[in-house]
Amino acid sequence: MANKLKVAWFDGLNIGQTHFEQQERFFNRNIDLKTINIYSNLYGIIDLEFSQEMLLQGKIALSKISGIAQDGSIFNAPEQDLLPEPIEINYESLIDSVVVLKIPIGVTDIADLSLRNTFPNSKFICLRNSIALRNYDDSKSNVMDKIEDEYELENLTFTQEKKDLLLASLRLKLGILGNSTPDELELPIAKIKNIDINKKIELESDFIPTCLNISKISTIRSFLEEIIFSINQHKKVLSNVFKGIDQTKNTLDFGTFLSLNLLKKWYLIFSHLSKKDKIHPEFLYEKFLEFQGELAAFSNEESFLD
Missing domain, CATH: 1.10.287 (Helix Hairpins)
Known part of the structure; x- marks a missing residue:
């Protein structure tokens, strides 16, 4: 079914949510055809940092992570996306297990998100954020006409208007390699070396995560x-x-x-x-x-x- 073609725009079109979603599918299709569909291994972690405090408590948590998933999804937490929830590791049987970042796969016939986050396995998490407008509409203001000094004009700054928007953050999860569902992608990020009697977790220092930049290893x-x-x-x-x-x-x-x-x-x-x-x-x-x-x-x- 041709569900990733561009929208046929015309004057008088009653634009709705579906049109923007369809145009987004078309853009994603174009990007994928020029990247992950013609280049192999164009996925992995770019930046990664674990929370050392949580490791002492027997939990694995991230301080930051960024990268590209196998399906082309990008993530950068916490700068843009939400960090995944910590997972508790308290079984010695998990020693030598590989910790992975799990990314849900978008399915055509299933909603990517719910506005109230009632879908626990949706690809995105809906959140509200205040976004500053990039353009200043000086056509509706006469403040420029009141400024006569050239120096004052050059150093004039305006506080941009902000709007509350509902945004979609990629749903990231932590897990153990092999425990994901068919609708999830896995990116290995660490290996558990040891868990002591106090539940303190030690990660394998020589483990190389699936990454895009190996110069930092x-x-x-x-x-x-x-x-x-x-x-x-x-x-x-x-x-x-x-x-x-x-x-x-x-x-x-x-x-x-x-x-x-x-x-x-x-x-x-x-x-x-x-x-x-x-x-x-x-x-x-x-x-x-x-x-x-x-x-x-x-x-x-x-x-x-x-």
Whole structure:
């Protein structure tokens, strides 16, 4: 059924709620076709912070979280959206369990929200907020005509009128991996390492959440720095070999020459990546594959490429 086409606007159309909802479906369809439908792995966490106080109480709660879900839904709590409710973890059987952020999937024939929040599993939560108008209507005011001083005019500010609006916040939930319903998406964000007798929760520090920016992950950054250091050490060794050849007038085998050039190339590439603020995990993985593929040229072992 063609339910995501644009509205056929015309003069005299009696505009209602349905028209705006349909136009929103059309816009979302356009965005999805240009993003998640043609690019893989375009989802994950952008920013994440757990409440340390709640962990001491045996609960998992977030201080902030932002990102993109698998269906293209965006969230940024608490700056824009509401934070998910904390969940209590008090069973030792949940050790090694993965904590996930659950995002409801919008279904065409089911309402996305209820104005009084009577639907507990709706995609959005309805909330009221005061929004300032962006435009000032000076056509209905003569205040500008009363200002004669140019300096006063340049430094004039107006307090914008505000309107109360009903807004829709994406309904975010916390849970354990595998316990979601078919109408929910899951984004792994943490792993439970230990729960002591006082119910204090310890999270796995080396766990990497499903994310869009891997440059902030300390484990990945340390691994990248180790690779850079190792490449630099091997590069220095081969450079000293070249210096010895220049002094003794001996020849160098072609493989050693290629090895030095390969190390110089990847030292520059990985050094550049280590300084970037944003790195997608798939991009970094592809760079590691490319590096491994070039190293395989100097190995006779077939398992090197497995």
